[in-house]
Amino acid sequence: MTDDGGEVDPEEQEFLRLYGPWQPWEVAEAVDALKGIDSPWWVAGGHAIEAFTGVGRPHDDIDVALFVDDLPALRSHFAGRFDLWSAGGGALRPVTDTWPDLHEHSQQVWLREHAGAPWVADLVMSERRDGAWVFARDPDYAVPLGDATWVDDAGVRFLKPxxxxxxxxxxxxxxxxxxFAATWPLLDERARGWLRDVLTRLYPDHPWHHRMSAPAEPVGRAGQLVRLREATLADAVLVDAWDKPAAQSEFNDFGLPPPDPLAEQLAHGRRMVGSTKGKLLVERCADGVLLGDVGWHQVSYGPNPESKAVNIGISLVREVRGKGYGAEAQRLLAALLFDLYRDVVRVEASTDVENLPEQRALEKAGFSRDGVIRQAQFRRGGYHDMVVYSVIRDDLPRG
Ligand SMILES: CC(C)(COP(=O)(O)OP(=O)(O)OC[C@H]1O[C@@H](n2cnc3c(N)ncnc32)[C@H](O)[C@@H]1OP(=O)(O)O)[C@@H](O)C(=O)NCCC(=O)NCCS
Incomplete structure (x- = not known):
């Protein structure tokens, strides 16, 4: 029995007895441990899925990948700190001066501090051919590493979902x-096409095929005045211009660099809508003119998954403010988020105590004023008091 009363899988028990325990790194620990290594590395497996989808999931391990010809660099990076063991086919052999290479069945390197310490990482040693990353399941597919991976806001490289x-x-x-269920809806057409092709070639009877043939469902919601919709390549010029620091209103100016250009993000298979954050454009119903955007990100009021809420934000271009668009856009967004994220019960918005138009717009949108949080936000050289508003699932009309 485990501590929580569950049965221990006998296979897992035997694995533990034979090889010793695992205490895998989190992504941040991998970043720390690999800091300064002069070889590219990237995170694959479940952590890469979580980073892309924003959907939290349990992890049994962490799969960090490097090129196999960087094994000597890896050894010298960890010298005196971690032992490297070449792993595969059930066999483990230390990577030492006597055996500097992987053993014949090995494509992985396990890492631990010493013989009495738990294993911390399973490093996948990936083939490099003519400088390109090679897909081990289909070695004909070789592309530059930049095309097989993406980099998150913190600079961590992940294998594409x-x-x-x-x-x-x-x-x-x-x-x-x-x-698959968390990732597929967020993939763009190029990424979907690639996965469909690969699975058709490698696993023609795979159960995911019927799920992949369903059409993509773009996220959006229409009201009387405005419609919320996902950005497409055609919106790139406008969206990138809005994201420029100089275009930020006094209430949205955080002095941060703009995000990657929209075209680049779409080309890397990223949709603007994820489970923990997203952004939609606000379009006027009458004439299709774009008015601005709304965004959201998940916030947490406790360490358990039930304590999450979604915080929203909005920005409309100056000329169209004061016509009721902001109120409707935020009302539509709250309703949409409750539909999209069935486990979320609270959608909130916070705004500067001096931002009276936004406070009024939120009230018109059906949000209730929760209170003031003091000195909560740093912008333009100073801390600002914020008013917090929320709408909870029970506030919504039934049906
Ligand atoms: C805040 C914002 C999204 C509101 O959108 P909007 O389309 O202008 O909002 P609405 O027209 O639906 O509602 C604004 C309300 O504020 C009122 N208002 C405007 N200026 C006001 C002021 N100085 N004092 C009090 N109320 C004011 C308007 O009269 C209107 O209320 P009413 O319909 O009862 O007359 C928009 O102004 C904006 O993008 N501002 C810049 C970015 C920003 O501040 N974002 C929020 C950051 S947290």
Whole structure:
């Protein structure tokens, strides 16, 4: 029995007895441990899915990948700190001066501090051919590493989600199905096409095929005055201009660099809508003119998943303010978020105590004023008091 009363899988018990315990790194620990290494590395597996979808999931391990010809660099990076063991086919052999290479069945390197310490990482040693990353399941597919990976806001490189799914397709454990369900709706057409092709070639009878043939459902919601919709390539010029620091209103100016250009983000298979954050454009129903955007991100009021809420924000271009668009856009967004995220019971918005138009717009949108949080936001060189508003699921009309 485990501490929480669950049965221990006998296979897992035997694994532990033979190889010793695991205490895998979190992504931040991997970043810390690999800081300064002069070889590219990237995170694959479940952590890469979580980073892309924003959907939290349990992790048994962390899959960090490097090129196999960087093994000597890896060794010298960890010298004196971690032992490297070449792992595969059930066999483990230390990577030492006597055996500097991986053993013949190995494509992985396990890492631990010493023989009495738990294993912390399973490093996948990936093939590099003519400088390109090679897809191990289909070695004809080789592309520059930049095309097989993406980099998050913190600078951590992750394997693209469609490639992670292509690896996972071989196994189809329940957690792989969950990863597919969380990822597929967020993939763009290019990424979907790639995954469809690969699975058709490698696993023609795969159960994911029928789920992949369903049409993509763009996220959006229409009201009387405005419609919320996902951005497309055609919106790139306008959206990038709005994201420029100089275009920010006094209430949205955080002195941060703009995000990557929209075209670049779409080209890397990212949709603007995820489970923990997203952005939609606000378009006028009457003539299709774009008025601004709304965004959201998940916030947490406790360490358990039930304590999450969604915080929203909005920005409309100056000329169209004061015509009721902001109120309707935020009312539509709150309703949409409750539909999209079935487990969320609170949608909130906070705004500067001096931002009276936004406070009025939120009230018109059906939000209730929760109170003032003092000195909560730093903008333009000073801390500002914020008013917090919220709408909770029970506030919505039934149906
Ligand atoms: C805040 C914002 C989204 C509101 O959108 P909007 O379309 O202008 O809002 P609405 O027209 O629906 O409602 C604004 C209300 O504020 C009122 N208002 C405007 N200026 C006001 C002022 N100085 N004092 C009090 N109320 C004011 C308007 O009269 C209107 O209320 P009414 O319909 O009862 O007359 C928009 O003004 C904006 O993008 N501002 C810049 C970015 C921003 O501040 N974002 C929020 C950051 S947290």
């Amino acid at each position: 469609e490639i992670v799914l292509a690896y996972k397709a071989k196994l189809t454990r329940p957690k792989d199905d969950d990863d």
